[in-house]
Amino acid sequence: MANDSSFLFSGIRFNRKKFGADIARFQKKDNDTDSAKIWSVVRDGSAKTREAVEEKTASTKKRKRKGNSSENVEGFNVFRNSASVAQSSGEVQADQESIELSKKKNKKEQNRQFERDAIFRKQHNIHVSGYNVPSPLQSFDELKSRYKCPSYLLRNLKELGFREPTPIQRQTIPVLLAGRECFACAPTGSGKTLAFVCPMLMKLKDPEKGGIRAVILCHTRELSAQIFRECKKLAKRKKFGIKLMTKNLLRNADFSKFPCDILISTPLRLRLAIKKKKIDLSRVEYLVLDESDKLFEPELFKQIDSVLKACSNPSIIRSLFSATLPDFVEDRARELMHDAVRVIVGRKNMASETIKQKLIFTGSEEGKLLAIRQSFAESLNPPVLVFLQSKERAKELYGELEFDNIRVDVIHSDLSEQERGNAVDNFRAGKTWVLIATDVVARGMDFKGVNCVINYDFPDSASAYVHRIGRSGRAGRSGEAITLYTEEDIPLLRNVANLMAASGCEVPPWLMELQKKKWKKHRPKRDSISTKPDL
Ligand SMILES: Nc1ncnc2c1ncn2[C@@H]1O[C@H](COP(=O)(O)OP(=O)(O)OP(=O)(O)O)[C@@H](O)[C@H]1O
Numbered sequence: 450m451a452n453d454s455s456f457l458f459s460g461i462r463f464n465r466k467k468f469g470a471d472i473a474r475f476q477k478k479d480n481d482t483d484s485a486k487i488w489s490v491v492r493d494g495s496a497k498t499r500e501a502v503e504e505k506t507a508s509t510k511k512r513k514r515k516g517n518s519s520e521n522v523e524g525f526n527v528f529r530n531s532a533s534v535a536q537s538s539g540e541v542q543a544d545q546e547s548i549e550l551s552k553k554k555n556k557k558e559q560n561r562q563f564e565r566d567a568i569f570r571k572q573h574n575i576h577v578s579g580y581n582v583p584s585p586l587q588s589f590d591e592l593k594s595r596y597k598c599p600s601y602l603l604r605n606l607k608e609l610g611f612r613e614p615t616p617i618q619r620q621t622i623p624v625l626l627a628g629r630e631c632f633a634c635a636p637t638g639s640g641k642t643l644a645f646v647c648p649m650l651m652k653l654k655d656p657e658k659g660g661i662r663a664v665i666l667c668h669t670r671e672l673s674a675q676i677f678r679e680c681k682k683l684a685k686r687k688k689f690g691i692k693l694m695t696k697n698l699l700r701n702a703d704f705s706k707f708p709c710d711i712l713i714s715t716p717l718r719l720r721l722a723i724k725k726k727k728i729d730l731s732r733v734e735y736l737v738l739d740e741s742d743k744l745f746e747p748e749l750f751k752q753i754d755s756v757l758k759a760c761s762n763p764s765i766i767r768s769l770f771s772a773t774l775p776d777f778v779e780d781r782a783r784e785l786m787h788d789a790v791r792v793i794v795g796r797k798n799m800a801s802e803t804i805k806q807k808l809i810f811t812g813s814e815e816g817k818l819l820a821i822r823q824s825f826a827e828s829l830n831p832p833v834l835v836f837l838q839s840k841e842r843a844k845e846l847y848g849e850l851e852f853d854n855i856r857v858d859v860i861h862s863d864l865s866e867q868e869r870g871n872a873v874d875n876f877r878a879g880k881t882w883v884l885i886a887t888d889v890v891a892r893g894m895d896f897k898g899v900n901c902v903i904n905y906d907f908p909d910s911a912s913a914y915v916h917r918i919g920r921s922g923r924a925g926r927s928g929e930a931i932t933l934y935t936e937e938d939i940p941l942l943r944n945v946a947n948l949m950a951a952s953g954c955e956v957p958p959w960l961m962e963l964q965k966k967k968w969k970k971h972r973p974k975r976d977s978i979s980t981k982p983d984l
Pocket of ligand 1: 613641919
């Protein structure tokens with residue numbers, strides 16, 4: 450053993466002269482059970498020891514190759530090492546026991562946390578599915594204690610008056626901060642924008658000049674402009690490069706030249722930038738599809754597809770948000786995402802419970818015009834949003850109401866970008882009391898305090914109904930929705946009645962006895978609204 454160049458002890462220098470007596474004392478111990486202990490411990494295969502042994506071997510071989518002159522001193526080392534090995538075998542034993550113990554303790558604590566989470570989610574009507582879903586947020590303060598949220602963001606949340614996270618924020622913020630992909634469905638007006646912007650800012654940490662790191666897609670310019678504004682508000686005091694893909698930016702910008710951390714765009718404009726090779730999305734770490742079910746509709750999905758391909762970063766985190774999440778979108782999300790977490794607040798595709806909903810039969814198109822004039826005369830409670838099924842009809846109704854001494858305006862896709870922006874701004878500012886609109890502003894648009902939404906024309910789908918009326922009753926405020934209908938719409942009445950009943954509205958029993966009909970795109974040809982004689 451004395452000359453044994455065992456790898457356990459190699460490379461240790463020992464002054465034999467100075468410690469000769471000690472060596473002699475320990476020498477005879479060599480042959481006792483210590484060495485057997487060593488080998489038994491190694492043989493026992495405690496991974497830790499074996500790993501250390503292999504490491505030692507490797508480093509010894511390396512040193513040997515380098516002709517290391519150090520002498521191995523077994524006696525002293527055997528004692529020290531045998532003691533340390535004996536110790537490590539005892540340690541290993543203790544380690545294993547303590548590992549088992551801590552595992553049991555952890556398991557118990559995990560189960561307790563799991564139960565707490567389940568109770569909390571039930572209280573907030575949060576339903577999750579997916580592997581290992583992070584605990585929901587108890588408060589915004591937890592952003593600091595649990596995630597070290599930067600102070601600028603906490604200060605901005607306070608200044609914006611956000612006291613408590615909404616249910617969707619409570620769950621999706623921890624999911625996204627954990628680097629998980631997710632698809633989320635929560636009622637209209639429940640704070641989904643903050644739910645994806647807040648974790649995005651936290652994960653991006655600081656502004657960088659290395660290219661676009663986050664992309665937020667939504668289906669209309671108005672909504673992308675709104676999200677751009679929300680991002681800027683939340684990122685105040687931090688100089689992130691936050692860009693809105695405007696026509697001008699698309700035409701003239703050289704994205705390689707200016708700092709852009711977060712890009713907000715419609716799919717069409719972003720796809721054009723990709724096609725022109727003006728933009729590099731290979732570094733994008735976060736991709737958000739807002740109003741995702743709209744983006745997955747056939748006419749938009751081609752554009753989305755090219756964006757998804759361009760965002761080639763393998764560690765990208767994608768998330769989908771909407772108040773309606775049809776099964777086909779869920780299926781596609783599951784194909785697209787990896788190990789995604791599904792978060793549903795309330796029930797999928799439900800109208801907001803804060804909105805009082807009414808159905809009014811007007812008999813004919815003339816009846817509709819009479820009904821809306823009467824409602825305005827009796828109880829105009831601005832701001833009011835009026836939805837019609839086409840831009841032609843929106844223009845006709847505007848032509849009828851513009852001289853009715855109410856501040857009315859109209860918005861549709863025939864207007865220029867400037868005119869559409871002005872219409873939205875004037876409505877937001879209260880200069881316009883009644884905004885007549887097509888579905889261009891039916892989704893996502895956050896007009897503070899819209900008291901009433903009037904479906905002048907029957908919505909063409911269940912999701913259109915949910916999103917249109919969801920322009921009112923936002924952020925916990927109450928709202929009202931009136932849906933006018935004529936003979937052509939009667940086959941679909943039951944569908945609306947179901948949505949009304951599901952969101953807690955009083956529905957006359959006769960309505961619930963009507964036949965339910967599959968709701969395809971419902972845009973029947975309707976008589977003209979205009980009462981002006983054809984000139
Ligand atoms: N934690 C919060 N506390 C109070 N208000 C909030 C909170 N989070 C967001 N809000 C406000 O709620 C309103 C609705 O938010 P947001 O537009 O994000 O809703 P949404 O869920 O995206 O709605 P939609 O489905 O119609 O797009 C906004 O005015 C926003 O400022």
